[in-house]
Amino acid sequence: MTIQTSTTRCAAPKAATKRASKTVPIADRCLVDEVTAAQMVGVSRTNFRRFVAAGLIAPVALPFSIKRNLYTRGAIDQLVSGFGGDA
DSSP states (O other), X not given: OOOOXXXXXXXXXXXXXXXXXXXXXXXXXXEEXXXXXXXXXXXXXXXXXXXXXXXXXXXXXXXXXXXXOEEEHHHHHHHHHHTTOOO
């Protein structure tokens, strides 16, 4: 299953829009969970975790030690393009 990311728009929260536009590119604003990221890459969740362990992609560091692995769409697209896929 291939998920198209080019038509999906991700908007920053209204309060953070001004600040986020200076530091984070628009394409990288949306965060996806591990299951969605694995689907976007086209691999199983187990294989996606192997990619993370190998350092091919890294989760976003969240404040306050929140235990959740989230990934930017830009990093996922980079991973797919590195494999020669069509993100």
